[in-house]
Amino acid sequence: MSDFTSGFWNIYIVVLTLIGILGCGLLLWSQSKHKITLPPGSRVQTQTTGHMWDEDLTELNTPMPRWWMWLFYITIVFSLAYLVLYPGLGEYAGKLGWKSAGAYQQELKQAEADYGPLFAKYQQQDLKAVAADPQARAIGERLFLTYCAQCHGSDARGSKGFPNLADNDWLHGGEPDVVKTTIMNGRNGMMPPMAAAVGSEKDVENVAHYVLSLSGSTSDPIKSVLGKPKFSAACAACHGADGHGNQMLGAPNLSDKTWLYGGSADTIMETIRKGRTNTMPAFKDFLGEAKVHVLAAYVWGLSNVKGAAPQ
Amino acid sequence: MSSNTTPEVAVVKMYAAREEIYAREVQGRYASLRWICVWLTQILFYGLPWINWNGRQAVLFDLLARKFYIFGIVLWPQDFIYLAALLIISAYLLFLATAIAGRVWCGFACPQTVYTEIFMWIERKIEGSRSARMRLDRQPASLEKFARKFGKHAAWGAVALWTGFTFVGYFTPIHTLAREVVTLGLGPWEWFWVLFYSFATYGNAGWMREQVCKYMCPYARFQSSMFDKDTLIITYDEKRGEPRGARAKSARADGGALKAKLGDCIDCSMCVQVCPTGIDIRQGLQYECIGCAACVDACNGVMDKVGSPRGLIRYSTDHAMKQGLSGADIRRRALRPRVLIYLAILLAIVVAFGLSLAMRTPLKMDVLRDRGAMGREIEDGMIENVYRLQIMNTSESPHRYRIVVDGLPSLRLAGADEVTLNGTETRSVPVRLRIDGGQAGKGSNKIHIGLQALDESGLQVREEAVFYVPR
Numbered sequence A: 001m002s003d004f005t006s007g008f009w010n011i012y013i014v015v016l017t018l019i020g021i022l023g024c025g026l027l028l029w030s031q032s033k034h035k036i037t038l039p040p041g042s043r044v045q046t047q048t049t050g051h052m053w054d055e056d057l058t059e060l061n062t063p064m065p066r067w068w069m070w071l072f073y074i075t076i077v078f079s080l081a082y083l084v085l086y087p088g089l090g091e092y093a094g095k096l097g098w099k100s101a102g103a104y105q106q107e108l109k110q111a112e113a114d115y116g117p118l119f120a121k122y123q124q125q126d127l128k129a130v131a132a133d134p135q136a137r138a139i140g141e142r143l144f145l146t147y148c149a150q151c152h153g154s155d156a157r158g159s160k161g162f163p164n165l166a167d168n169d170w171l172h173g174g175e176p177d178v179v180k181t182t183i184m185n186g187r188n189g190m191m192p193p194m195a196a197a198v199g200s201e202k203d204v205e206n207v208a209h210y211v212l213s214l215s216g217s218t219s220d221p222i223k224s225v226l227g228k229p230k231f232s233a234a235c236a237a238c239h240g241a242d243g244h245g246n247q248m249l250g251a252p253n254l255s256d257k258t259w260l261y262g263g264s265a266d267t268i269m270e271t272i273r274k275g276r277t278n279t280m281p282a283f284k285d286f287l288g289e290a291k292v293h294v295l296a297a298y299v300w301g302l303s304n305v306k307g308a309a310p311q
Numbered sequence B: 001m002s003s004n005t006t007p008e009v010a011v012v013k014m015y016a017a018r019e020e021i022y023a024r025e026v027q028g029r030y031a032s033l034r035w036i037c038v039w040l041t042q043i044l045f046y047g048l049p050w051i052n053w054n055g056r057q058a059v060l061f062d063l064l065a066r067k068f069y070i071f072g073i074v075l076w077p078q079d080f081i082y083l084a085a086l087l088i089i090s091a092y093l094l095f096l097a098t099a100i101a102g103r104v105w106c107g108f109a110c111p112q113t114v115y116t117e118i119f120m121w122i123e124r125k126i127e128g129s130r131s132a133r134m135r136l137d138r139q140p141a142s143l144e145k146f147a148r149k150f151g152k153h154a155a156w157g158a159v160a161l162w163t164g165f166t167f168v169g170y171f172t173p174i175h176t177l178a179r180e181v182v183t184l185g186l187g188p189w190e191w192f193w194v195l196f197y198s199f200a201t202y203g204n205a206g207w208m209r210e211q212v213c214k215y216m217c218p219y220a221r222f223q224s225s226m227f228d229k230d231t232l233i234i235t236y237d238e239k240r241g242e243p244r245g246a247r248a249k250s251a252r253a254d255g256g257a258l259k260a261k262l263g264d265c266i267d268c269s270m271c272v273q274v275c276p277t278g279i280d281i282r283q284g285l286q287y288e289c290i291g292c293a294a295c296v297d298a299c300n301g302v303m304d305k306v307g308s309p310r311g312l313i314r315y316s317t318d319h320a321m322k323q324g325l326s327g328a329d330i331r332r333r334a335l336r337p338r339v340l341i342y343l344a345i346l347l348a349i350v351v352a353f354g355l356s357l358a359m360r361t362p363l364k365m366d367v368l369r370d371r372g373a374m375g376r377e378i379e380d381g382m383i384e385n386v387y388r389l390q391i392m393n394t395s396e397s398p399h400r401y402r403i404v405v406d407g408l409p410s411l412r413l414a415g416a417d418e419v420t421l422n423g424t425e426t427r428s429v430p431v432r433l434r435i436d437g438g439q440a441g442k443g444s445n446k447i448h449i450g451l452q453a454l455d456e457s458g459l460q461v462r463e464e465a466v467f468y469v470p471r
Ligand code: SF4
Pocket: B234, B271, B274, B275, B276, B277, B278, B279, B280, B281, B288, B289, B290, B291, B292, B293, B294, B295, B296
């Protein structure tokens, strides 16, 4: 794969590199000895390098140690060997085929080899048993902080639109297996816009107050009485006649004080009018089942194992 | 080289082979001083890793855990500044010493000098004195020559291996390391570093010697910038020594007439024979001179024998030599601006270093706001924000801390407000902070989150954070 449209730059780099290296070698070789022709009769002078300027300005020879020169040659040989083995000469990939991506893959593989057995061990165990294991919980917490805390918060208590995972209220059911299925496959939360089905804006407000009354929150008694028939007609199909919700459909329980989007009349009216869509992504392909297993056990444990939820 | 009648071509070699220097053994004041330095530094170097402190190695640089233990102090990566300060202090100490007394560090305490001294001592024990060594090297191969050479290298190797082992012992617990060496159970990197450091010791002190000082040492290259004419250097007193000449012979030749004209140097070349870098100090200060004062000891010995006063070669300064200054003059001139400035900087850094080390809080905390969950409205109209406190207990004992918050009316913690950390533990603790609705403006509000140790007053940190109220 070439990053250039023509081979010119490739050749340019190769030639410059090689000329540079070989030039260094040549310079070193040509300068390590120096011949001087002495005028006849003069005494041999090895004290100077034989360089002469301005008629009589000569340079004293204080030679460098020879091992120094050899080191220089060795670095030249080393650089050539390096360029044969590793990428460096233009597009030439090197005999070893080393790639930074390959190095990354190798590290991944190493991590897999190091931690794989640990995750495999937990995968064999029942989710409740994993949730009771302190070490597994510590691993789970780290996974959670890395992959889940962005949406559900570091304390797993969620925020607007993101469910609280540290209470015992579940949209799709709180059994360990269900939690695992949720993480594996993700969820699509869908509440359709109901404005048309409910009726006028007045009706929407009445239904909202009825919903508030279901959970025992402060509500207008008259509005809520007026809203009840509308609720039975338009909402009960999913949320149930008494508003207890339906975990098969992911329809929230409206008779408690846990709200996904907020429990004020305004927010509920907005929900009825416009509906809500919500997505929990699937982690199966990304994390793999073994890690999800530990993660699910941790999340389930948050609301079911004493001391597991963050203080 | 050819005759001098025909035109000729001479070849000048720009790189010279190393010539073996057979340094003669020397005794005297400075030689003893050097041996004291050898003993002190080596007892320290070889002994330190074996000392224990609070159930762990007293001095351990744990690179894997990124923690440096130095007796009661545990340094974390965040304390890197102390390491930098230590290096700066060492550098200024060196500058100061060099400005006052030239290459004293080189001649007496530098590891290169110290190990060369040890290796030369071994060499003398096995191959004999200077002349014996020269003879041995000229000899054709023989069983005896082989035995001596082999013995020398084996002994060198043993010292080098022990040095390499000790060196690695500063980075991995040395007791475990010793067990692993005995059972040959060393890891590949431990093998590598033990052998690498051993090889470096063997090569430098056995083979490279003065080459290190002359061509490899960076410090040798720039310390001339700390020298001036009042720096103490090893000098040959030319006025007193010249003209040099062998005494006894000339005295015989002309009945003492020549002797009267001669200076104190009897041209015995002892000063050259003892010099580890193979120079003749009588030619003046040269960059090769490492200031080891071996020539001072040697010449003093000679002067004692011929009955002349000591100090033909001695510590003196360029100014003193040229202007005939007295010892008191030299001492007075030692306190010149250059020295005073080095001294002032050194003192300032040492004081700052000591103070900040003493006032260091062995507790650190980073506050990370949850970005995804900006702020949530919860029951009764309260607003809640979530933070991750990255808490580091950098002391070695467990501590119980209270989390304290302030900055907004009604700001308080939801959940437990105490957290316990074991010694040198790092933990990420999620905390939830709440305010009653309407107690703060919408958007970001500045607050503070602090930790206060319950079992030790003064052990506390306080960090700024942001409380977000949704719009
Ligand atoms: S000249 Fe003297 S002080 Fe300098 S290196 Fe040689 S022996 Fe040591």
